[in-house]
Amino acid sequence: MAERLKAILPSVLSVLLALAVCWALIAFTMTSGTATDAYLQMLWGGIGNWPSFLDGAAATVLTRPLGESAMKAALLTLTGLSVAVAFKVGLFNIGAQGQMILGALAAAVVGAQLSLPSALHVPAALLGAALAGAAWAGLAALLKLYRGVHEVISTIMLNWVAVSLVDNWLVIGPLRGVAEAGQSITGTAEIQATAVLPRLLGDLSRLNLGFPLALLLALAVWAWLARTRPGFETRAVGLGAEAARAAGVPVARRTGVAMALAGALAGLAGAVLVLGTEGRYPGTLGAPYGFDGIAIALIGNNHPLGATVAALFFGVLRAGGTRMQLLGVHKSFPELIQGLALLFVAGRMVWLAVLRRRQASPGSGPAPAAVTPSTEAPRV
Amino acid sequence: MLRLQVLALAALLCACSKKEEPAPAAGAQGPATTEPSARKPIPVGLVIDVGGRGDHSFNDAALRGLELYAAGKRYEGGKYVDATPTEVRETLPPHMASLASSIQPLPVKPMVLQSKAQEDYTPNLQLLVDQGAQLTVGNGYMLANAVRAAAQENPKARFLLIDSQVLDAQGKVLKLPNVRTVLFKEQEGSFLVGALAGLVTKTGKVGFVGGIEVPLIQRFEVGYRAGVKTTNPQVAQTLMSVYTGSFNNMAAGKQVAQDLIAKGADVIFHAAGADGIGVIQAVKEARAAGKSVYAIGVDSDQSHVAPDAILTSMMKHTDLAIYQATKDLVEGKFSAGEQVLGLKENGVGMAEVRVDFPGKAEALQKVDALRQRIVAGEIQVPAVPAELASFQAAAP
Numbered sequence: 224m225a226e227r228l229k230a231i232l233p234s235v236l237s238v239l240l241a242l243a244v245c246w247a248l249i250a251f252t253m254t255s256g257t258a259t260d261a262y263l264q265m266l267w268g269g270i271g272n273w274p275s276f277l278d279g280a281a282a283t284v285l286t287r288p289l290g291e292s293a294m295k296a297a298l299l300t301l302t303g304l305s306v307a308v309a310f311k312v313g314l315f316n317i318g319a320q321g322q323m324i325l326g327a328l329a330a331a332v333v334g335a336q337l338s339l340p341s342a343l344h345v346p347a348a349l350l351g352a353a354l355a356g357a358a359w360a361g362l363a364a365l366l367k368l369y370r371g372v373h374e375v376i377s378t379i380m381l382n383w384v385a386v387s388l389v390d391n392w393l394v395i396g397p398l399r400g401v402a403e404a405g406q407s408i409t410g411t412a413e414i415q416a417t418a419v420l421p422r423l424l425g426d427l428s429r430l431n432l433g434f435p436l437a438l439l440l441a442l443a444v445w446a447w448l449a450r451t452r453p454g455f456e457t458r459a460v461g462l463g464a465e466a467a468r469a470a471g472v473p474v475a476r477r478t479g480v481a482m483a484l485a486g487a488l489a490g491l492a493g494a495v496l497v498l499g500t501e502g503r504y505p506g507t508l509g510a511p512y513g514f515d516g517i518a519i520a521l522i523g524n525n526h527p528l529g530a531t532v533a534a535l536f537f538g539v540l541r542a543g544g545t546r547m548q549l550l551g552v553h554k555s556f557p558e559l560i561q562g563l564a565l566l567f568v569a570g571r572m573v574w575l576a577v578l579r580r581r582q583a584s585p586g587s588g589p590a591p592a593a594v595t596p597s598t599e600a601p602r603v
Numbered sequence: 604m605l606r607l608q609v610l611a612l613a614a615l616l617c618a619c620s621k622k623e624e625p626a627p628a629a630g631a632q633g634p635a636t637t638e639p640s641a642r643k644p645i646p647v648g649l650v651i652d653v654g655g656r657g658d659h660s661f662n663d664a665a666l667r668g669l670e671l672y673a674a675g676k677r678y679e680g681g682k683y684v685d686a687t688p689t690e691v692r693e694t695l696p697p698h699m700a701s702l703a704s705s706i707q708p709l710p711v712k713p714m715v716l717q718s719k720a721q722e723d724y725t726p727n728l729q730l731l732v733d734q735g736a737q738l739t740v741g742n743g744y745m746l747a748n749a750v751r752a753a754a755q756e757n758p759k760a761r762f763l764l765i766d767s768q769v770l771d772a773q774g775k776v777l778k779l780p781n782v783r784t785v786l787f788k789e790q791e792g793s794f795l796v797g798a799l800a801g802l803v804t805k806t807g808k809v810g811f812v813g814g815i816e817v818p819l820i821q822r823f824e825v826g827y828r829a830g831v832k833t834t835n836p837q838v839a840q841t842l843m844s845v846y847t848g849s850f851n852n853m854a855a856g857k858q859v860a861q862d863l864i865a866k867g868a869d870v871i872f873h874a875a876g877a878d879g880i881g882v883i884q885a886v887k888e889a890r891a892a893g894k895s896v897y898a899i900g901v902d903s904d905q906s907h908v909a910p911d912a913i914l915t916s917m918m919k920h921t922d923l924a925i926y927q928a929t930k931d932l933v934e935g936k937f938s939a940g941e942q943v944l945g946l947k948e949n950g951v952g953m954a955e956v957r958v959d960f961p962g963k964a965e966a967l968q969k970v971d972a973l974r975q976r977i978v979a980g981e982i983q984v985p986a987v988p989a990e991l992a993s994f995q996a997a998a999p
Contacts, residue, residue, distance in 0.1 A: 253681065287733065291726050391848050395815050402774030406767065407744045407817035413772040426756065501722055506745055509653060510720035545716065545723065545730060551681035554717050
């Protein structure tokens with residue numbers, strides 16, 4: 224238990240510290256009253272306005288904010304899982320953004336072009352998105368396994384390829400939605416009603432099936448990594464590929480499968496966005512949920528459930544953060560909080576690294592700089 | 604593992620630094636007004652595009668309509684301060700100066716939300732409705748779907764959609780009882796700046812830079828081409844037109860403008876949002892290098908971005924449209940439906956020409972003559988490329 228607490232505590236403290244720093248920043252540039260009000264607005268915007276609900280306001284003051292938070296959290300959970308899974312096999316998947324873009328496009332195309340009954344259409348669109356994301360990540364895995372291209376380089380490049388291919392060509396070119404003469408339209412054609420992820424609360428909020436789906440996938444990924452043999456082998460590869468190979472683990476296969484899974488998860492994030500709330504591939508998919516996934520995974524300590532908790536928290540922050548604008552606070556503060564939290568988590572890593580180096584060479588001059596053998600046990 | 608994580612952080616920081624935004628100001632609503640007004644100010648909401656506040660163009664025009672014209676406020680450092688009537692007058696081109704007196708501050712409280720991404724549009728509109736906005740403005744055709752969703756979900760709330768009609772899933776026009784839509788005849792204003800470009804060019808080559816190639820932006824190009832054709836048919840044949848494919852990529856705008864300048868264009872009209880700021884930069888740099896090149900701005904009077912480099916701007920008065928809707932709301936006369944505003948209705952126009960060039964007075968006279976003929980209905984400016992070939996208008 225104490226061990227687990229030690230793993231969680233730094234992230235929690237980092238987040239609290241980030242909140243405090245941002246509060247101070249707002250208080251410094253405006254007034255402390257505004258800063259507190261802005262935080263309250265953010266809270267009510269994220270978890271529902273309980274005071275006004277208790278005063279007799281309609282239930283939508285609770286359900287709408289909660290629904291928005293859940294939808295943001297669903298996206299962040301999926302991209303966070305994507306990055307976390309790749310981390311487990313020892314790869315840094317910076318390409319979740321590109322995989323998400325491909326997934327979103329696949330979901331939009333399947334959703335708009337196929338005519339299927341609802342029971343088949345939604346799974347088909349989700350499957351299409353997962354396959355598209357997996358294929359995009361698979362490219363990076365193949366380059367890594369057969370040509371030795373570092374996955375950071377290839378996934379960054381593939382992100383830009385995805386943006387150029389999808390945002391700058393397909394969506395404004397061949398796949399652009401058609402409208403009546405003279406009307407301008409943004410994005411691809413609208414998906415059919417049968418492909419829309421069903422809403423869970425009807426008119427009360429935009430909460431849809433995407434949120435439980437994301438939670439379910441987080442549980443499944445955790446179970447796979449922690450409780451199955453392929454999952455164990457995947458972690459073993461991440462902790463030391465050579466040792467794993469010596470122990471008879473099929474390293475290439477584990478790497479490829481984990482990377483494809485990472486891509487599929489990011490692709491599903493795109494599908495949840497398109498099938499859940501947007502109804503089409505928007506003109507540009509500007510929001511960097513894929514990059515946010517890296518932050519979510521790190522703050523969640525690369526644990527599938529940790530990433531989920533981090534995603535829930537930042538989902539609340541993001542959805543509620545819009546309301547800060549009503550008080551004249553800049554729209555970027557929620558992102559700033561996330562960025563600072565990440566910075567503080569990183570600070571902890573640097574600190575640990577320094578300590579470890581000290582311990583490795585007690586009083587015998589500088590430690591060998593290049594080698595920092597990982598002493599972590601394979602845990603999830 | 605640890606090294607991997609540190610590497611991850613380094614890469615992430617690189618990724619994050621791209622998202623930083625230079626504009627310090629954002630948000631809305633300062634402290635509650637303490638003016639002794641007879642009734643509580645009516646909240647009016649505005650959701651602006653991802654381009655955000657400070658684009659010197661489309662979004663700033665909408666903000667001007669709601670904040671400066673309707674509320675009589677100026678946004679400064681996260682707060683609203685009272686604006687003077689002079690400030691209102693300065694934003695209007697000379698031929699519309701008479702309108703200044705009819706723009707009086709209304710008892711409204713602006714609530715502005717900026718969007719970080721397209722998927723923010725719907726929740727932002729909903730949030731403003733939930734905050735009690737009596738009228739909520741969606742600024743731009745990219746918000747058409749979001750306005751449709753919000754209007755259907757909140758049948759009692761009223762909406763104003765700029766630049767687009769509400770479209771259904773098949774892309775057909777959908778009439779909603781609580782949405783007013785405003786379209787502009789961009790081709791008419793673009794015709795005037797095109798006519799001026801045809802008179803000003805020395806190299807005999809002019810250019811056009813568009814954002815995303817949708818019918819809306821094509822109207823700018825077609826009107827511009829028709830204008831050039833009217834005053835300088837030879838130049839019209841070699842007119843160079845490029846679309847950047849985006850509205851928020853300054854670098855792309857700059858690149859295509861540099862290309863056009865290298866090919867000899869000396870007047871470049873842009874209808875490309877923030878990409879256009881890149882166009883203006885390219886023109887500014889070319890001027891600094893000794894070339895005589897002009898840019899023509901769009902939507903707002905962009906002269907202040909680069910006073911020497913901006914020949915004029917094709918004004919699109921979304922500001923007046925938003926003011927009018929707000930006024931109708933305050934007076935209880937707000938009605939849904941479709942408005943189409945052209946030169947005649949002061950929906951579009953040409954900004955004051957502040958730079959000097961040989962033959963300026965004569966050129967402006969010719970352009971004004973054309974303006975009067977359009978207002979009088981003698982010239983029908985084409986709006987789609989197909990009509991361009993058969994378009995003929997006698998040179999002034």
